[in-house]
Amino acid sequence: MSVRPKAQSVGPKPPFWRDRAKRALLFQALLIAAVAAFLLYIVGNTQANLAARGITTGFGFLTNTAGFGIVQSLIEYSSQSTYGRTFVVGLLNTLVVSALGILAATLIGFVVGIARLSPNWLIARLASGYIEIFRNIPLLLQIFFWYFAVLRAMPSPRDSLSLGEAVFLNVRGLSLPQPLFESGFGLIPLAFGVAVVASVGLMIWNKRRQEATGKRLPAGWISLGLIIGLPLLVLVATGVPVTWDVPELRGFNFRGGITVIPEFLALWLALSIYTASFIAEIVRSGIQAIPHGQTEAAQALSLPRNLVLRLVVVPQALRVIIPPLTSQYLNLIKNSSLATAIGYPDLVSVFAGTTLNQTGQAIEVIAMTMAVYLTISLLVSMFMNWFNARVALVER
């Protein structure tokens, strides 16, 4: 084998613009400079325009008193709170409807997606009917449907539908009893924690035992019993240290207990059902992407159908499912801003709506709101990428 001398070592060094790598670096630097200059121009120009028009700017308004009420708040809030607090209240309301929406959409989506592949004709057709109906109607209309159509069918507070005189459903929402914890209740979360740790231990032991002896215990059922049973046992042993604040009709509305407002219910239902129809298709495609030979091989080993799904098909399908699933989660979070159409007090309605208008500081408020959605979306994206890396097939 002959060794050729390197081209660069002979003759004068070529100028940097002949060097591909250096040239690329130069262009990238120029691009960054141009983008930075453009941003600087926008910021400077905006400030100049606002000043020239005598419009107040800055973030000082965040510490001013808001002076308006918000119907649903997860933290302490009154009309004497600051605009800064309205931001937090709106943000939490957005997060809670998004988180519960993602949870429900994932559950419904997986069930419907698998149901669509069911050998049972009726179940498969019902599932495809669900998908075709809900993913082809605009989300805003679905929100209006759940809010106005379903809401109008509800009775007034005085003729509420009630369940055991403790749970009430009416046009003002769902009133539930609120648990009030007394001293000694701390043992129950503790028992729950112990049960979870014990279940994890059992799973690990069971897996080792199976690898060593080939025998397996129904560890899933045992764990479930442990996690539910142990806290229940402690609850009874300590004499049920919980009292319930039951909602009661006083004046116009129910007072006491927890009220889930109909705006929340409508938005949550619409977001979950709409997004679930897309997730179902993603799940179906993920499962169908697994060659049928895999299923047949598993069946040849006489694994039951549920184990074939759980041990062979789903783990492989997940790597196809996760990336598009991430997009659906991001869509759901961003779609939650449609809340403003039905008066659910989310970030857009409370902060980019009322606060913006009361202070008139559109640019600051909109910039903060956009930054929030961007941050939430990037965080979800990061988490899902991490999760995707974990479930990805490792080629050996």
Added chain:
Amino acid sequence: MRDNKNKWVLLTSAAALTLGAVSVASAETLENTRERGVVQCGVSDGLPGFSAPNDQGEWQGLDVDVCRAVAAAVFGDADAVRYISLNAVERFTALQSGEVDVLSRNTTWTATRDTTLGLNFAGVNFYDGQGFLVSKDLGISSAKELDGAAICIQSGTTTELNLADYFRANEMQFDPIVFDTSEQTVGGFEAGRCDVLTSDTSQLAALRIQLSEPDSAMILPEVISKEPLGPVVRQGDDQWFNIVKWSLFAMLNAEELGVNSENVDEMRDSDNPNIARLLGQDGNYGEGMGLDANWAYNIISQVGNYAESFDRNVGPNSPLGIERGVNALWNDGGFQYAPPIR
């Protein structure tokens, strides 16, 4: 779809503020308006009596008449107006960025709006106050009985603030249900989502007639705030500010002098020096605003005086049936008072 269109207005408005190089030289608005050939007027998203399209799709109302008066003064043609429908949240941004030349959209004059938004209020075309609309089924007769009520409100209004103040002062609780447009607010009230709908009393009268059964609802006697409503312009263009201000004053002065759209041509020969000055027969009072001497004559002959506009749109001759009350002229027991033209 209206929502998308509204988002678009807000977006272009924000873009104009961030990207556009805007100069605030005086006389700019009149010049731009003349070049364009129409006055761009920001109106509501449909509030009968104040600004709403009629069955032929033409905008009508007390606020619309201010737009028409400005167009008549500038172009001699009251129809040279392009109406831009804005919701409560978008209205100020749209005016600030130049999307509209004048905002005539039942907007309450407050200190914050006048001093921190870069805007000027050009007068008051309707003195209003906040009230409560309730269903007759509730069987209540006073706002003091509203403790614990769920209340529908439109987002981005002074109403939201007054409401919280009133309930706190009276140590009562309430659940605010906040909607984007007045249409949705009425929808929520009709669906029974709230016990009470609150807004300016004039608007309540307008919203009540939009209910499927107007007689099932009533307006409570309490008026809990001062709501002087008037047209708004951008700060820094004094000439345009004067044009809008004096267009409104011309309508008020015409009523005071007994000049209306029917008799304005005969009145041109009037011996009354006040009428002669108003109609441009004696001196040219339009010159200082960059208009011709017929500016007020055009307003009165094409739009009418304030009484005509009031009666036609919100008064006893209209479905709203609002009494003149405090909106009568100063010499008739009301607050409406225009400085003299001389």
